Structure formats: C-alpha cells, structure tokens
Amino acid sequence: MKITHFLYNAFLIESGDKKIAIDPGGLMFYYFRFTSLIPRSEWEDITHIFVTHGDPDHYWHADRMAAVSQAPIICNKTMLKEVNGKNLMLGPRDKGVDFTTEFEKYYTLSVDETIEVDGMSITGVKATHGSLIIKLGPFSKTIIPGPEARIGWGAIGFKIVLDGKIIVNLGDTLLHAQEWKLINSLDVLMIPIGGKAVHNTMDVPEALQAVQIMRPKLVIPCHYNCPAFFSETYNPADEDEFKKAVEKLGIQCAILHKGESINV
Numbered sequence: 001m002k003i004t005h006f007l008y009n010a011f012l013i014e015s016g017d018k019k020i021a022i023d024p025g026g027l028m029f030y031y032f033r034f035t036s037l038i039p040r041s042e043w044e045d046i047t048h049i050f051v052t053h054g055d056p057d058h059y060w061h062a063d064r065m066a067a068v069s070q071a072p073i074i075c076n077k078t079m080l081k082e083v084n085g086k087n088l089m090l091g092p093r094d095k096g097v098d099f100t101t102e103f104e105k106y107y108t109l110s111v112d113e114t115i116e117v118d119g120m121s122i123t124g125v126k127a128t129h130g131s132l133i134i135k136l137g138p139f140s141k142t143i144i145p146g147p148e149a150r151i152g153w154g155a156i157g158f159k160i161v162l163d164g165k166i167i168v169n170l171g172d173t174l175l176h177a178q179e180w181k182l183i184n185s186l187d188v189l190m191i192p193i194g195g196k197a198v199h200n201t202m203d204v205p206e207a208l209q210a211v212q213i214m215r216p217k218l219v220i221p222c223h224y225n226c227p228a229f230f231s232e233t234y235n236p237a238d239e240d241e242f243k244k245a246v247e248k249l250g251i252q253c254a255i256l257h258k259g260e261s262i263n264v
Contacts, residue, residue: 001165001264003188005256008057009171009222010037011190012046015163018120021071022050022158022169022190026060028228036061043068048117050160051075052171053129054090054153057228062092063101072105074122076154080108096150111156125157125183127173130200152200159183165264168214172223174199175206177213186216188264193242194224194235201235204242211246218252218264 001015008028013020021042026034034056046069051059053076066073079090081099091100107122109115114123129152132143145152157170165187172192191210192201201223202210211219221242228234239255246253254262 001163002261003220003256003264004259004261005220005222006037006039007226007258008037009052009169009190009192010058011169011222012038012042013160013162013167015165018047018118018162019045020048020050020160020162021046021065023052023058023171024049024061024065025055025057028055028057028226028234034060038065040068045069046071048120049073050158050169051079051154052127052157052169053155054079054092055129055151055172056093057226058171059090059092063089063103066103066105070105072107072117073103074107074109074117074158076124076156077108077110079154080106090153097148097153109156119162121161123159125159125168125170126176126179127155127157127171128152128176129155129172130174130195132200133198168216170210172201175202175210177209180210180213183214186214188218188220189214189216190220190222192223193221193239194226194237197236198234204237204245207242208245211251212249215249216251218254218262219246220254220256220262 004012009023011022049071088099089101091098109124111124134141143151160167167188169190193207195201196203224235224237225233243253
C-alpha cells in the first residue's frame with residue numbers, strides 16, 4: 001500500500017486495484033488561487049473519492065475529479081439533500097450552504113455507521129471542525145461552524161479497512177478523546193496538528209493525546225504549515241517536535257511533504 005500526501009488533508013492511497021483520493025480540495029485562497037492539491041494527472045484512474053467536509057481546501061475539485069474518473073464520492077449524509085425530487089450535494093464552489101450539484105455515484109454514512117463499498121469496510125468517525133480565524137494584516141474575522149455556516153459542513157472522519165490494513169483519516173477536527181477510545185489496532189492514522197494559532201483543528205499536544213488513545217502503528221501528521229491567503233505557513237506547527245514525541249511512544253511517524261509517499 002502506497003500513501004502520498006499533497007498538503008492540507010489531501011491524500012492518495014493506492015492498494016491493489018484501488019486508488020483512493022481523500023479531500024480533493026483546492027489550494028486555499030493562496031494569492032487567490034484555487035489550483036488542485038492532488039495533481040490532475042492523477043485524476044483519471046482514481047477509483048474512490050472520500051470527502052471529510054465541505055471547506056474549499058477539502059472539497060473544491062470533488063465534482064471535477066469525479067467527472068474525470070467516474071469514481072463515487074463517499075461522505076457524510078449531511079453533504080446530501082433532496083431538492084425538487086433530486087439528490088444534490090453541497091455545491092463545491094457555491095457560497096454558503098447551497099445544495100446544487102448532482103453526482104452520478106455516491107455513498108453516504110453517519111458517525112459510527114459502517115458501510116461496505118467495493119470490498120472496503122468504511123466507518124464514520126466523530127469529527128468536529130473548530131472555529132476559523134482569518135487574518136489579513138491588522139484585520140481578523142472569526143467564522144464559527146453552525147447550521148447556517150459553510151465552514152466545517154459535513155465534518156466526519158473515516159476508518160477504512162482495505163486489503164487487511166486499517167487506516168483512519170480524521171479530516172479537520174478538534175480532539176474527541178472519549179469517542180475515539182474504541183478506535184484501536186490501526187495501521188495508519190492521518191491526523192491534523194496545525195491548530196495552535198488558528199484553532200480549527202487539534203494542535204500538537206492535542207494530536208499527541210489522540211495518538212496515545214488510538215495507538216496506531218504509523219502516524220502521518222497533516223493540515224499544518226500550509227500555503228493559504230498570503231502566508232506559506234498557515235496553521236503552523238513544529239513537525240519535528242511532534243515526530244519526536246510520537247516516536248517516544250514507540251510509534252512510527254512519517255513526515256510527508258508535498259507529493260512525498262510512504263509504503264506501508
């Protein structure tokens with residue numbers, strides 16, 4: 001199994017006849033660009049597309065990738081709504097909570113629900129997106145997730161059982177120590193660590209708590225030091241500090257920069 005990271009929470013997982021994309025979003029507002037995080041050259045042979053929530057850096061290119069690859073979308077049930085007799089997804093590039101986009105193939109699930117898809121077992125994992133603080137020079141604005149807010153819409157993590165391995169991707173989430181106690185025997189945990197300055201996800205100490213709870217064989221930190229707005233290191237975190245702390249627990253930690261891969 002080969003896992004490749006493309007910044008934020010964008011990953012490719014390749015195993016056997018499967019090529020899974022997680023969070024095919026866009027480069028979030030970096031100098032007003034929304035270029036794809038996962039290169040378009042990878043799109044055609046993708047077999048499944050997982051979406052953890054509806055923020056632009058996670059969802060912006062989901063429909064475009066699905067159109068090219070004919071792969072199904074897998075997401076939270078709250079990303080889908082019946083509108084005038086049609087099942088429509090949250091519009092990837094719409095403002096606000098608008099359900100405007102039709103996908104040909106999709107599978108939805110809720111937290112703690114398990115579905116079987118093409119030989120994979122997929123379970124929804126509790127995730128809660130934190131508030132986002134947007135800073136532009138001396139100005140700042142706090143956006144709080146809620147029933148009328150786009151930020152964090154449909155937040156969910158995934159536990160994926162594929163080819164005898166168990167992989168958990170948490171998306172963007174705060175710490176859920178109690179709910180995650182039942183998650184164990186993991187081969188790979190993909191976990192956000194960049195919530196220190198802008199507490200939209202866990203920070204390094206909170207992510208370490210999650211690692212101690214779930215005790216995976218391998219940890220891959222994500223969603224930190226990302227280009228966004230006018231900064232090259234939005235959601236800053238000390239990856240070396242995190243790696244050393246994880247390894248003190250006797251757990252492997254892989255730091256994957258843009259386009260880097262690991263075989264597990």
